[in-house]
Amino acid sequence: MKTKKFYIWITVIIILIISFFMMGPFYIINEGTQVVVTRFGQIVQTQTNAGLYFKIPYIDQVTTYPKLILSLDGDAQRIPTAENQFIIVDTTSRWRIEDPAQFYQSFKTLDAAFNRMSDIIDSASRTVITGNPLSEVVRSSNIINEQESTEFSLAGASGNESDETAAQISSLINAATVSESVKKGRRELTLEMVQVAKKMMDEYGIELIDILPRQIKYSDELTESVYNRMIADRNQVAQAYRSFGQGKKADWLGKLDKDKKAIQSDAYRQAEEIKGKADAEAAAIYAEAYNKDPEFYTFWKSMESYKQTLPKFNSTYSTGTQYFDYLYSPEGNR
Incomplete structure (x- = not known):
């Protein structure tokens, strides 16, 4: 009889233990995640380390959030600069949940956090950009004004000639193309955006790491x-x-x-x-x-003269001159 009661109690205990485990009294936190445990809507504990933890079944609710760095891609928005020139700015930001309890109290879900953060980041971007000129938004340095003149190599020119040629062309090209100097630059403006947005995010348990312009383009x-x-x-x-x-x-x-x-x-x-x-x-x-032989020389010179002049005469009216003695006189020029 005692043995029978003993087995009954053992069976009941085993059934209770099995039922207890079937109700899920434990929960697992994986690497890269963190949880908020609530009981009747009140936060009772937060866990950020990976491991196996206990909860009261059916009473404690476990909400899991990522512990890794998250990204948020904002919508492209049309923003005026200080000169009232409109540009299209598309930003992306990186953030993470620093205080899961505060995050749970503020949003409860990631979608709600995304919507609120998108509004805050868009507002911070607009605030900073509208207070700065266009050159500060699209450029990060003055390298365009500080760069050395391009060297030109001309075929057949010596080194000194090539340098002089490059200097002359550079002076013609750069005479009126000096761009406006940048005092802050795009990188400094993104840091200002982060500072403006952080002031509104600290109360949400969120750590904003950075805001980066993914795309900046001019309006039509x-x-x-x-x-x-x-x-x-x-x-x-x-x-x-x-x-x-x-x-x-x-x-x-x-x-x-x-x-x-x-x-x-x-x-x-x-x-x-x-x-x-x-x-x-x-x-x-x-x-x-x-x-x-003076006589032969005179004869030869006369023949040479005849050869040059007679073809040019159409007619001759007198041959009595001394010039024609070697042609018409039987004794020649004697």
């Missing part, structure tokens, strides 16, 4: 103005190259004409010298030939 009316300015800048650069090329062309043509005249002058001088020497040699040969 500003885009056309920017394109026109870019076209004007490129036209200025093209005109600078054309002007420099025309100047170089004039220099080269002037040098070419000068070299041409120098070559012609030298050639003319050499030709005259050669002519003078040839005439002197011819005169010496003629004199030597005349001294050897």
